[in-house]
Amino acid sequence: MVIVPVALPLAAACLYALFGWNRGTAWLGALSAGGLLAAAVLLARAGRGSALWGLLRVDALSAYMLIVIGVVALLAMLASPAYLRAELAAGHTGRRAARRYGIFTQCFIAAMAVAVLAASLGVLWVAVEATTILTAFLVGYRRTRKATEAAWKYVVICSVGIALALLGLVIVHYAAVHAKLSDGLDWVSLAGHAAELDPGVTRIAVVLLVLGFGAKAGLAPLHAWLPDAHSQAPAPVSALMSGVLLSVAFYAILRVKVISDGALGPGFGRILLVAVALASLAVAAALLIGQRDFKRMLAYSSIEHMGLIALGAAIGNGLALTAVLLHILGHGLGKSVLFIGSGQIQQAVGSSQIAAVRGLAARSPVLAGAFALGLLALVGLPPFSLFASELGIARAGFTSGLGWAVAVALALMLVVLAGVGGAAGRMLLGDPGAAGARTPLRSGVVPLVAGLVACAALGVTLGPLKPLLDAATLVATVPGAAR
């Protein structure tokens, strides 16, 4: 059972390799993502399980992350057929590139599933680096100067960042071998025996791991690749990268934080994460003001949200971690809706410049409505779930002595709100001029509406997700609770 979420996308990738991208196989990706989601729900109910000689293992936290992957992948794969049809019609891409798109997106989803199911830090690292390699060609998909530049920066910065994490891994392994742990990189044994690790050595390792996986999670200081890569990738891939790949990398930091708390006490990880979080929020706020490109705007907003998530992890009590996990899912839903919508806008107007889009509300009311609602979700207005999770992080911060950090974050979020609001006004309102109306394809609207409805529903009630969220929070806060 544990192998299913990895095997399904790999099987779909093989089918794409055999048959290419055509009418028959276009929905295959959505089918495999749906299967992944179903398997994730079953795994969450079962609560535990392992596969591949113990290389993969499930607990509540990994099952929850698997659900996030399944949900976002389903939205992105539902949007892919319409997106690729428009790209093929416009001559931006060819049949061979479309086949490669099918193969790489499915392998990418499989690699993310391996990352969250990995039983050890080592396997997680290998899977996260694999996502960089697999998405490199997706970022450079259009082969233009911009796309090539974005892909180069993406591979170089992320590989260097993740290399720092590898050094951190090596040093943790050193500490674990010295403490005579049976399996030096296994999450359970590391978290359970964290107190026996040498503090001086573990401190170096934790800094390297947080900076390294932080690079992949879009956190400052190694965030420079993110706006380039996320704005150049095809829209459904941007949705996957922004909506879930960032959180998968952050999942590694959540696990490292548990080890850090056990070995060094909660203070060290907290200071580190607060610094990283506030730096990311500041970078995002500074560059969102006056942003001229709407896909880059969404990318900077991802840096902002990862900063918030890092702040929640820094606070680190039960309420904060529940809010963080909910925020990961809510951000995944909202951001994928926005990126998918932005892809449709880009295809309709032929540019990703904010100035090129005017009077969208008059030209394409459905698309404009979905985009506007997505932006409202993103800036944290009710009824969307990001409101509830941001409130949770803020409350937890004020009760646990990090009120000042939350206050700074809220001030920076106001700046973000002003930037996003201004851009939205310019895009949605105004006189469309001579540009003709163009309604998007119906299959393109489905993922937008589905994502928004799910995000709003989560904001009202957690429903059946509640027990899983509680169990996952326990894994992320209490060292001994893992598995």
Added chain:
Amino acid sequence: MTDSFYVQALDLACGAFLLTGVLVLWRRDLAAFVWLFGLQGFALGALIVVRGLHEGSAELTALGAGVGLLRGVLLPYLMRSAPAAGEEGRETHPRVSVAASLLVAAVLTMLAYAVSQPLVRLTPTPETQAVPIALTVLLVGFFVLVTRRRALSQVVGFLLMDNAITAAAFLTTSGVPLVVELGVSLDVLLAVLVLQVLTTRMRAAFGGTDLDELRELHD
């Protein structure tokens, strides 16, 4: 293998490892970069083999041979496929001059020794006492990555960092678990292939591999 001979062989391999890393800063033509990187791969392989022979571990010895082949032969071979003639094949205007780079390398060495004190103190064996060398090469690799302007130089900088991390893994313990080591090697190989393909595309789109030409995307 006697203990004193073991320590001498280990230190020799580490010395060669450090020297090839620092010499990258001294040379300007890209072909020499690839040569030096290949030599460093052999030094790394030798380091692991020496440790494997000392511990009488056939697995570790074989792994060392494998690492030497991958990093000394296969990766340099992949990188050499890029044509390197005339201006294109030289690092003509590095952002930091060669003399200054060598001075920086000295500073980086001291930094590496300072940072790795807790690592050495935990178990002061001959192997862990060489960990600062690995960290020096890591910092030198990072320095190459940020100050050199050719695409190939950045790849070499990244690979120096990666060599250094592998060296650290085999100096601190007898390596990370085999599955992880294999996965890491595969990822590095694929990353180099991807960068090679992107270099070709860059040459087609920008007419060269000068990274300063990459400035279409900015805020």
